Amino acid sequence: MTTPEKNGFPGKGLIKGLGITLKTMVSRAGTQQYPDVEPELPARSRGVIGLMESNCTVCMLCARECPDWCIYIDSHKETVEVPGAARARQRNVLDRFDIDFSLCMYCGICIEVCPFDALFWAPDFAYAEGDIRNLLHDRGRLGEHMAGVPAPPPHDPNGEPSKEESTAAKKGGAR
Amino acid sequence: MTMPVWLEIAIRVAGVFAAFLVLPLVVGQTEHKVMAHMQGRLGPMYAGRFHGWAQLIADGVKFVQKEDVTPAAADKHVFKLAPAIALVPYLVAIIVIPLGPGDLVAQPLDMGLFLVLAVVGVGIVAVLMAGWASANKYTLLGALRAAAQLLAYELPLVLAAASVAMAAGTLSLSGIVEAWRPWWLLWQLPALGVFFLAGLAEIRRPPFDAPIADSELVFGYLTEYTGLRFALFLLAEYVGIVVIAALTTVLFLGGWKGPFADADLGWLWTLLKVGAVSFVVIWVRVSFPRLRVDQLQRFCWLGLVPVALAQLVLTAAVKVAT
Numbered sequence: 001m002t003t004p005e006k007n008g009f010p011g012k013g014l015i016k017g018l019g020i021t022l023k024t025m026v027s028r029a030g031t032q033q034y035p036d037v038e039p040e041l042p043a044r045s046r047g048v049i050g051l052m053e054s055n056c057t058v059c060m061l062c063a064r065e066c067p068d069w070c071i072y073i074d075s076h077k078e079t080v081e082v083p084g085a086a087r088a089r090q091r092n093v094l095d096r097f098d099i100d101f102s103l104c105m106y107c108g109i110c111i112e113v114c115p116f117d118a119l120f121w122a123p124d125f126a127y128a129e130g131d132i133r134n135l136l137h138d139r140g141r142l143g144e145h146m147a148g149v150p151a152p153p154p155h156d157p158n159g160e161p162s163k164e165e166s167t168a169a170k171k172g173g174a175r
Numbered sequence: 176m177t178m179p180v181w182l183e184i185a186i187r188v189a190g191v192f193a194a195f196l197v198l199p200l201v202v203g204q205t206e207h208k209v210m211a212h213m214q215g216r217l218g219p220m221y222a223g224r225f226h227g228w229a230q231l232i233a234d235g236v237k238f239v240q241k242e243d244v245t246p247a248a249a250d251k252h253v254f255k256l257a258p259a260i261a262l263v264p265y266l267v268a269i270i271v272i273p274l275g276p277g278d279l280v281a282q283p284l285d286m287g288l289f290l291v292l293a294v295v296g297v298g299i300v301a302v303l304m305a306g307w308a309s310a311n312k313y314t315l316l317g318a319l320r321a322a323a324q325l326l327a328y329e330l331p332l333v334l335a336a337a338s339v340a341m342a343a344g345t346l347s348l349s350g351i352v353e354a355w356r357p358w359w360l361l362w363q364l365p366a367l368g369v370f371f372l373a374g375l376a377e378i379r380r381p382p383f384d385a386p387i388a389d390s391e392l393v394f395g396y397l398t399e400y401t402g403l404r405f406a407l408f409l410l411a412e413y414v415g416i417v418v419i420a421a422l423t424t425v426l427f428l429g430g431w432k433g434p435f436a437d438a439d440l441g442w443l444w445t446l447l448k449v450g451a452v453s454f455v456v457i458w459v460r461v462s463f464p465r466l467r468v469d470q471l472q473r474f475c476w477l478g479l480v481p482v483a484l485a486q487l488v489l490t491a492a493v494k495v496a497t
Contacts, residue, residue, distance in 0.1 A: 017462040021213040031217045 045123035050145035062110035070103035199413035241402035258407035261301035275441030306396035317395025321386035334483035352430035378415030
């Protein structure tokens with residue numbers, strides 16, 4: 001029932017409601033028709049993980065930190081003879097880097113933990129498969145995902161300074 | 176040149192059926208789109224390629240393909256008959272509602288208003304049949320709610336209509352439109368409000384949809400219906416909107432009387448007014464939450480009925496004074 005409100009006449013709220021719906025009707029709907037219109041996703045969207053193979057040192061941190069063990073890494077050691085060096089150096093060579101996206105829960109810990117910036121989020125999300133086994137993306141496919149990695153968004157002018165900046169400032173102050 | 180009688184009857188019947196089948200679809204599609212945009216959505220966009228214009232046709236095809244399920248415990252004949260009973264009253268009502276001046280009505284009737292109010296009241300029988308025959312507690316609750324609601328709201332509906340009939344001095348719907356004058360909009364304004372709201376309740380549209388109340392009663396008296404029979408009930412709902420909008424137009428908004436060319440464009444004015452009232456029906460649905468059962472009865476007996484009675488007194492006073 002229409003109860004008198006604090007200030008106003010009875011039924012004021014009803015009229016206000018009619019006004020709101022009418023206003024919404026004449027203003028443009030924000031819907032993007034997805035299959036026809038690709039969504040504009042923000043740069044930090046967690047769509048798929050890309051691998052920049054050249055940065056990977058096979059440190060295995062990502063595979064060990066992964067909460068559901070969905071990263072598979074195999075590697076072997078190669079001896080690199082550097083002319084003029086006292087002894088031959090050893091180097092890890094990546095044989096296999098797979099991420100099983102049927103297990104992945106998109107927590108992003110692997111990306112956080114990678115010390116060499118070899119893993120990146122890309123916003124691409126359209127990689128559904130008919131067979132669950134095809135969700136295991138090998139390193140070739142993970143490398144292709146790198147194409148979708150957007151440039152990092154500019155730093156928020158009102159935000160805290162980045163870790164690098166603050167440590168640099170601290171070191172500068174200490175000196 | 177005069178047409179043979181059978182041809183005239185055939186044309187009139189075809190006209191009624193066309194109105195009966197096309198107008199509800201137009202209202203239904205408008206509801207899809209208007210409701211969507213009022214909620215900041217787009218609504219159907221793909222069926223028929225252009226802004227989903229064919230969505231209801233696609234829905235109809237879908238409903239026809241569905242299995243016709245009758246619950247094992249149901250009273251089968253009553254259960255199957257109910258959708259038809261729900262539709263027929265509105266079909267009969269459309270027959271006597273005038274579209275334009277002169278002969279532009281399927282069957283002019285001196286007591287048209289009386290007939291319309293009588294047949295629209297028959298709808299309750301269909302609801303009770305559907306609810307009882309389904310042998311389901313939700314349908315029964317819905318049907319009894321509908322019965323209580325329709326019996327209550329029949330009174331203000333008839334009182335409001337009586338006011339305008341008294342003002343016009345006739346029960347003929349065409350006669351009422353002919354007697355109508357623009358200042359009646361003010362004089363009969365309370366009756367217009369009462370008639371429109373009671374009409375909404377009569378066709379069980381939100382916010383008076385307690386008999387269906389999908390958050391409480393699954394789908395009220397329609398719970399057990401599927402396929403074509405369900406589609407017929409839905410069609411009845413939209414024909415109901417058209418009928419109530421048309422009655423509001425004819426009784427209170429001057430029917431075919433427009434700013435100009437009443438004689439030639441009368442049908443257009445009528446359709447425009449019916450469309451506008453239907454839009455308000457949809458608008459009200461989107462804007463307001465459902466009334467609780469007790470609020471529903473309170474609103475009727477303490478709100479609409481006194482206003483309708485006061486309107487009757489006012490109408491009589493003005494009528495005697497002039």
